[in-house]
Amino acid sequence: MSSHYDTYDYPSYWKGREYEHEAEIVALTSFLENIPKVETILEVGAGFGRLTPSYINKAEKVILSDPSQKLLNIAMKKIKDKKVRFIISDIENLSTKVKAYSIDIIVVVRVLHHVKDLEKAFSIVSNLLKPGGYFILEFPNKIHMKAVLSEFVKGNLTFPLDIFTKDVPYMKTKPENRIHFVNYHPDYILELLKQKGFNIKKIKSVSNFRSPLLKRLFPKQVLVTLSKYTQDFFARFNFGPSIFILAKKVE
Numbered sequence: 001m002s003s004h005y006d007t008y009d010y011p012s013y014w015k016g017r018e019y020e021h022e023a024e025i026v027a028l029t030s031f032l033e034n035i036p037k038v039e040t041i042l043e044v045g046a047g048f049g050r051l052t053p054s055y056i057n058k059a060e061k062v063i064l065s066d067p068s069q070k071l072l073n074i075a076m077k078k079i080k081d082k083k084v085r086f087i088i089s090d091i092e093n094l095s096t097k098v099k100a101y102s103i104d105i106i107v108v109v110r111v112l113h114h115v116k117d118l119e120k121a122f123s124i125v126s127n128l129l130k131p132g133g134y135f136i137l138e139f140p141n142k143i144h145m146k147a148v149l150s151e152f153v154k155g156n157l158t159f160p161l162d163i164f165t166k167d168v169p170y171m172k173t174k175p176e177n178r179i180h181f182v183n184y185h186p187d188y189i190l191e192l193l194k195q196k197g198f199n200i201k202k203i204k205s206v207s208n209f210r211s212p213l214l215k216r217l218f219p220k221q222v223l224v225t226l227s228k229y230t231q232d233f234f235a236r237f238n239f240g241p242s243i244f245i246l247a248k249k250v251e
Contacts, residue, residue: 045109049079068088
C-alpha cells in the first residue's frame with residue numbers, strides 16, 4: 001500500500017513543533033487518566049510512534065496501524081515492546097485486519113483531515129470497539145479563533161454557523177505530492193459521533209498557543225503548562241486550531 005507519507009519526511013515536520021507535540025500529550029494523558037487499564041489499544045495513523053509512549057502502559061496489547069510502511073518501519077525500530085503489533089492499513093480497511101468488537105480504546109490523532117468519508121470511518125471505529133469502549137479523536141477546527149477573526153474582517157459574519165467542511169491544500173510539497181487537508185466544524189463532528197452511537201465525555205481545545213511570536217517570547221514548558229490549565233476552558237469557545245474529544249461507545 002502506497003502512502004503520501006512514504007515520500008514525505010514526517011519526523012522532520014515535528015522539529016520546531018515541540019510545543020504542539022507536548023500539548024497533544026497533555027490532552028491525551030488527561031483523557032487516559034479517566035479510563036482504567038484495558039486489554040487493547042489501537043492507534044489509527046500512528047505514524048512513527050510519536051504518541052505511543054503516552055499510552056503504551058495503559059493496555060496489555062497495543063496495535064499501531066498506518067498506511068505508510070516507511071513510518072511504521074521507523075516506529076518498529078523505536079518501539080521494541082513485544083506487546084505491540086504493527087499493521088499497514090488506512091482507516092477504511094482496518095475492519096479487514098482487526099477483529100470486530102475487540103478494541104477497548106481507539107486513538108485517532110492528526111488523521112481525520114485526510115479522511116474522505118468520515119461517516120464510514122466512524123462506523124468502522126464503532127464496529128471495532130467493544131461496547132463501552134472509548135474513542136479518542138482529534139480534528140482540525142474550522143472555526144478556531146484566528147480563522148473566525150479573519151473571516152469577520154472579510155465581512156463573513158456567518159462563518160461560525162457554516163458547518164460544511166473546508167478543504168485546505170497543503171502547499172509546502174511538490175505538486176505531485178500535494179495533499180488536501182479538511183477542516184471540520186465541531187458541531188458536525190459532535191453530531192456525527194452521536195449518530196454513530198457515542199456519548200461525548202470530554203472536549204479539549206489544543207495548541208491554543210500555536211504562535212511563532214509566543215514561542216519566541218516564552219519557554220516551551222511555560223506554554224505547555226498554560227495548555228494544561230486552559231484546554232478545558234478554551235474548548236467552550238472552540239478556541240484552538242485542534243480539538244480533542246473523548247467519546248464512549250454506548251453499551
